[in-house]
Amino acid sequence: MLTCHQVAAGATDYMEGAAPPLRRLGVWAHLRICPNCREYLRQLSRSIGLARRALVAAPAAEVEDALAAIFAAHGQGAAE
Amino acid sequence: MPRRQGGIDVRLQATQRDGAEEAGLVARLRAGDQAAFRQLVRARHGRLLRLAGAFCRNRASAEEVVQETWLAVITGLHGFSGEAPLAAWINGILVNKAKTRAVRDGRMVNFSDLAREEGEGDAFEPERFAADGHWASPVRPWDALTPEREAGDRELLAGVGEALEQLPPAQRAVVLLRDVEGLESPAICQALGISEANLRVLLHRARIKLRDAAARLVGPA
Ligand SMILES: [Zn+2]
Numbered sequence: 001m002l003t004c005h006q007v008a009a010g011a012t013d014y015m016e017g018a019a020p021p022l023r024r025l026g027v028w029a030h031l032r033i034c035p036n037c038r039e040y041l042r043q044l045s046r047s048i049g050l051a052r053r054a055l056v057a058a059p060a061a062e063v064e065d066a067l068a069a070i071f072a073a074h075g076q077g078a079a080e
Numbered sequence: 081m082p083r084r085q086g087g088i089d090v091r092l093q094a095t096q097r098d099g100a101e102e103a104g105l106v107a108r109l110r111a112g113d114q115a116a117f118r119q120l121v122r123a124r125h126g127r128l129l130r131l132a133g134a135f136c137r138n139r140a141s142a143e144e145v146v147q148e149t150w151l152a153v154i155t156g157l158h159g160f161s162g163e164a165p166l167a168a169w170i171n172g173i174l175v176n177k178a179k180t181r182a183v184r185d186g187r188m189v190n191f192s193d194l195a196r197e198e199g200e201g202d203a204f205e206p207e208r209f210a211a212d213g214h215w216a217s218p219v220r221p222w223d224a225l226t227p228e229r230e231a232g233d234r235e236l237l238a239g240v241g242e243a244l245e246q247l248p249p250a251q252r253a254v255v256l257l258r259d260v261e262g263l264e265s266p267a268i269c270q271a272l273g274i275s276e277a278n279l280r281v282l283l284h285r286a287r288i289k290l291r292d293a294a295a296r297l298v299g300p301a
Pocket of ligand 1: 003004005007030034036037038
């Protein structure tokens with residue numbers, strides 16, 4: 001029987017589908033009976049979702065304007 | 081198969097949502113629609129800068145790499161096949177440019193060395209688990225994290241953004257490429273010059289730290 005420590009340590013291999021079959025089965029069996037590890041893996045997964053939506057700074061107005069000007073100039077060039 | 085066991089397949093959901101809007105956006109971009117281009121810049125510029133920052137050693141060269149990427153996007157739009165999502169196509173251009181530039185400037189971060197350094201020791205603090213391998217204290221459920229907060233709590237999402245910035249460089253690069261931008265593992269290994277095993281070690285450590293940061297930000301129920 002795998003310990004919680006072993007399950008947590010192998011969580012990414014398990015989630016990525018990279019754990020060998022026997023280990024995979026061991027983790028699966030552990031998760032069935034261990035609410036703590038179930039919750040921990042669920043939180044890892046939810047954290048990935050949060051990271052995907054993490055805020056980043058918006059581009060400065062001058063940067064956006066400069067890029068838009070290049071885009072416009074290229075469009076005119078292509079149309080001629 | 082990957083990503084399912086945790087219960088939420090984040091990447092699939094995002095792909096389906098993006099796919100619905102994408103064809104229209106690409107058509108408008110090709111027609112030279114300024115508003116569509118500005119929308120794209122607003123959506124992607126900050127993310128590109130963050131990604132470039134994982135490869136470049138300073139802000140100025142990251143900014144130049146992003147600028148070069150936008151030029152390549154503008155001139156390459158007509159050749160964009162639409163097989164991969166637009167964001168993935170742009171990310172691919174950025175990764176190539178960032179790598180070329182870092183190599184040319186002799187400032188390529190050696191991710192293989194970093195992977196070794198950042199992968200040393202136990203990923204968990206010793207007090208986290210009891211001697212018998214059980215959790216030392218129960219994993220507290222995130223009852224305070226409602227779906228609404230998960231989708232749009234700006235303070236929470238800004239905090240997670242800061243946690244991303246604070247990761248060690250190789251862990252940050254890997255989690256940005258894999259979890260945040262959704263690149264496939266082989267492409268990431270090739271871009272960073274690391275093995276699949278390195279990738280998973282770094283990803284694991286990054287995810288543990290992000291989960292801990294998120295747990296603090298989510299707060300008690
Ligand atoms: Zn357990």
